Amino acid sequence: xxxxxxxxxxxxxxxxxxxxxxxxxxxxxxxxxxxxxxxxxxxxxxxxxxxxxxxxxxxxxxxxxxxxxxxxxxxxxxxxxxxxxxxxxxxxxxxxxxxxxxxxxxxxxxxxxxxxxxxxxxxxxxxxxxxxxxxxxxxxxxxxxxxxxxxxxxxxxxxxxxxxxxxxxxxxxxxxxxxxxxxxxxxxxxxxxxxxxxxxxxxxxxxxxxxxxxxxxxxxxxxxxxxxxxxxxxxxxxxxxxxxxxxxxxxxxxxxxxxxxxxxxxxxxxxxxxxxxxxxxxxxxxxxxxxxxxxxxxxxxxxxxxxxxxxxxxxxxxxxxxxxxxxxxxxxxxxxxxxxxxxxxxxxxxxxxxxxxxxxxxxxxxxxxxxxxxxxxxxxxxxxxxxxxxxxxxxxxxxxxxxxxxxxxxxxxxxxxxxxxxxxxxxxxxxxxxxxxxxxxxxxxxxxxxxxxxxxxxxxxxxxxxxxxxxxxxxxxxxxxxxxxxx
Numbered sequence: 113x114x115x116x117x118x119x120x121x122x123x124x125x126x127x128x129x130x131x132x133x134x135x136x137x138x139x140x141x142x143x144x145x146x147x148x149x150x151x152x153x154x155x156x157x158x159x160x161x162x163x164x165x166x167x168x169x170x171x172x173x174x175x176x177x178x179x180x181x182x183x184x185x186x187x188x189x190x191x192x193x194x195x196x197x198x199x200x201x202x203x204x205x206x207x208x209x210x211x212x213x214x215x216x217x218x219x220x221x222x223x224x225x226x227x228x229x230x231x232x233x234x235x236x237x238x239x240x241x242x243x244x245x246x247x248x249x250x251x252x253x254x255x256x257x258x259x260x261x262x263x264x265x266x267x268x269x270x271x272x273x274x275x276x277x278x279x280x281x282x283x284x285x286x287x288x289x290x291x292x293x294x295x296x297x298x299x300x301x302x303x304x305x306x307x308x309x310x311x312x313x314x315x316x317x318x319x320x321x322x323x324x325x326x327x328x329x330x331x332x333x334x335x336x337x338x339x340x341x342x343x344x345x346x347x348x349x350x351x352x353x354x355x356x357x358x359x360x361x362x363x364x365x366x367x368x369x370x371x372x373x374x375x376x377x378x379x380x381x382x383x384x385x386x387x388x389x390x391x392x393x394x395x396x397x398x399x400x401x402x403x404x405x406x407x408x409x410x411x412x413x414x415x416x417x418x419x420x421x422x423x424x425x426x427x428x429x430x431x432x433x434x435x436x437x438x439x440x441x442x443x444x445x446x447x448x449x450x451x452x453x454x455x456x457x458x459x460x461x462x463x464x465x466x467x468x469x470x471x472x473x474x475x476x477x478x479x480x481x482x483x484x485x486x487x488x489x490x491x492x493x494x495x496x497x498x499x500x501x502x503x504x505x506x507x508x509x510x511x512x513x514x515x516x517x518x519x520x521x522x523x524x525x526x527x528x529x530x531x532x533x534x535x536x537x538x539x540x541x542x543x544x545x546x547x548x549x550x551x552x553x554x555x556x557x558x559x560x561x562x563x564x565x566x567x568x569x570x571x572x573x574x575x576x577x578x579x580x581x582x583x584x585x586x587x588x589x590x591x592x593x594x595x596x597x598x599x
Contacts, residue, residue, distance in 0.1 A: 140519050140546070143455070146426050149399045150336040150365030151313045154260055156214045159193030161186055163202075170200015172224060177205040177231060187213050192258075197221045197265070205231025206248040211256050217265030217317060225250045225269035225301070225323070232301050238330055238359065240295055241384025241417035243391065244495040249305035249328070253312055262315040267303065268346075271323030274300035275350045289484040291477045295352065296495055300324035310334050321347045325354040326373065329361045331393065337366045344373040345407060354379055355408065360393035360420050369403040376413040377405035377435060380422050385446045385481075386501040388419025389508065396424045404431040410440040411464070412456065416474045418449035418511050428457040438467040438523065443511035444479035445472065445535070446503050450512045461523035467550050468518070470532040470540055472511050507537070514541040518548060526552035529571045530579060534560030539584070545569045555579040558587065566590035 161183045164170070168179035183195045184207060192212020199220035205228070209215055217223065226232075232247035235254070239246050250269055253259050278298040285294035301323035306312050307330040318341040319326050326342050329335050337356055344353035355371035358364050359381040371377040382388065382395045405411040411432035414422045432438055438461045441451050461467055473479075481499045483489055489500065503509040513534070523529070529550040534540035540561040548569045555573040557580040558564070566589035571579060581587050 140455075140457070140517060143424065143426055145397050145424060146399050149334075149363045149397055151311045151334050154214075154258055154311065154313055156212065156260070157191055157193040159187070159190055161193060161195045162198060163195060164198045168197070168202060170198060170202050170221070172201035172203060174203065175205070175226070176202040177207060177226070180204060181207050184209060184213055184215070204250065206233060206250060206252060208248075208252045208254065209256060209259050209261070212258055214260040214262070215251070217261070217263035217267065219264035221263070221265035223265070223267045225267070225271070225303070227270055227273040229301075237305070237307060238383075241381060241419065242296065242387045242495060242498060244296065244498070247299055247301050249302040251304045253306045253309050255307070256309045256312070258311050259309065260313040260315070261304070261317060262313065264316055266318045266320065268320045269301070269303045269322050270347070271301065271321045271350055271353070272347045274298070274323030275348070278351055289482070292479070292481045293496055293499060295478070296499070300352070302326070302328055304328070305330065306332050306335055308332060312336070313338070315339055317341075318343065320344060322350065322353045322373075324352055325357050327355070328357045328359055329364060330359040332361045334363045335361065335365070337364075337369065339368040341369070342371040342373055350374050355405070357381055358395055358398055359417075360391065360395055362395065362397045364398045366398070366400045367402050370406075371404070371408060372406035373408045375408060376410045376440075377408035378403070378411065378427070379413045380425065381415070381417040382420035382422050382449060384417045384419055385499070385509070386503050387498050388417060389448050389503060392420050394421040394423060396422070398425045400425075400427040400430065402429045404433065405435045406433050408435050410437040411435050411459070411461070413437070413440040413442065414451050414454065415442040416444055416447065416479065418443040418447045418451055421449040422451045423453050425453070426455045426457075428455070428459070430459050432459070432461040432464050434463045435461070436465045437469045438464050438521070439518065440469040441513050441516070442469070442474035443472050444474055444476075445511075446480065446509040447511050448503065448509045450514065452513070452515045454516045456516070456518045456521070458520040459522070461521065461526065463525040464523065465526070466528045466531050466556070467521070467523045467526050467552065468530045468532065470513060470534070472513070472533065472535050472538060510535065510538045512538050512541070516543045518543070518545045521548040521550070523550040523552070526550055528552060528554055528556040529573070530556040530558060532556075532558045532561060536560055536583070540564075557582070559583055562586055564588070
């Protein structure tokens with residue numbers, strides 16, 4: 113019945129007709145699928161394998177990668193159990209967990225990521241929406257079931273060696289008109305990768321100074337990320353140090369996390385452009401709750417990789433402190449895909465730049481691949497050719513954002529309440545806001561939108577100017593003594 117009412121609510125929005133109270137209430141009910149996300153209860157054999165018994169030294173200078181991997185391999189061969197550490201500091205490159213293994217990093221243990229690229233072997237994976245060879249992560253779970261990583265210990269990826277490489281390359285690439293490909297050529301190291309796996313739990317670990325993304329869940333299902341702390345600003349400003357990326361994955365639970373990073377804090381992705389449309393795998397059935405975002409580009413971001421579609425997302429009881437954006441949905445005109453059935457509830461924001469940011473033409477210098485005049489594309493790497501592959505017909509690259517439900521948001525000290533920019537070919541369709549208050553310098557702008565309903569929403573803009581609404585229809589219900597909808 114709830115599903116039908118939610119369908120009816122969306123249909124009313126699309127048709128521009130009044131919404132009945134029952135459908136309105138059901139649209140904000142807890143989705144029936146929300147209780148089914150996350151890993152099931154994991155059971156591990158009681159056997160324990162100390163990495164120190166396999167030669168690992170916790171002195172912070174002796175490479176421990178081979179010894180740690182040997183302990184993991186022995187544990188898996190014995191049918192599973194727990195791999196753990198004596199107190200100390202361990203220098204480590206890429207390791208690969210296996211079925212039935214619980215990697216426990218207890219209090220008093222610090223893992224230092226190797227700063228030698230040779231310690232991260234090349235694997236086949238997907239990065240920033242495109243499948244390509246890439247360095248393995250520091251900790252890898254690839255093609256496995258029933259794996260856990262937990263403990264009160266710390267993992268310092270020491271990613272500055274990746275940051276320095278990227279900034280040097282970017283300066284050179286931008287001068288040559290190649291901003292769109294530098295992120296792929298730099299090949300920075302992720303901290304933790306879960307790929308093509310299921311029934312995986314990541315719990316309690318503190319991660320810092322990621323070389324690139326911190327936690328990526330890729331092509332996986334039934335994954336729990338619980339109580340993870342991320343601190344990626346300790347060694348400076350690391351570019352693209354996302355917090356948690358859910359990438360073409362489903363039935364994922366993220367809870368009780370605390371993220372401070374330099375890009376999207378909690379982010380959902382589903383492939384980029386021609387390659388993402390080819391793969392066509394959605395991110396769906398995701399719950400994110402009881403968590404905090406500090407510095408970063410978005411408390412909750414969807415995109416810009418939207419090609420496989422992102423849908424059925426519930427985010428609630430979240431806090432943003434100094435984050436650039438609150439709820440952010442971004443894409444580009446070559447991405448395609450649909451972002452829909454997104455629920456954003458009971459959120460507190462303090463000093464975010466833009467409370468609600470929706471754009472279908474995000475960061476053109478990065479989003480669109482163009483070849484400088486005179487360049488011979490027959491000699492470029494394969495991932496360049498993949499990126500340059502045109503989406504045909506062009507209409508397939510036009511994204512859609514629809515059926516977005518926002519409730520119970522309280523934002524203070526924002527710069528802008530709403531920055532929403534649809535396209536003439538794809539309007540922002542069916543957005544519903546209720547019980548929301550935004551204190552801000554300016555209300556912002558809404559362009560190419562249809563069927564937005566504001567119910568008990570207040571925008572208190574310091575400049576006293578109204579929300580600017582352009583090329584839109586059926587925008588109703590926003591009233592305030594200082595700010596109101598204008599056409």
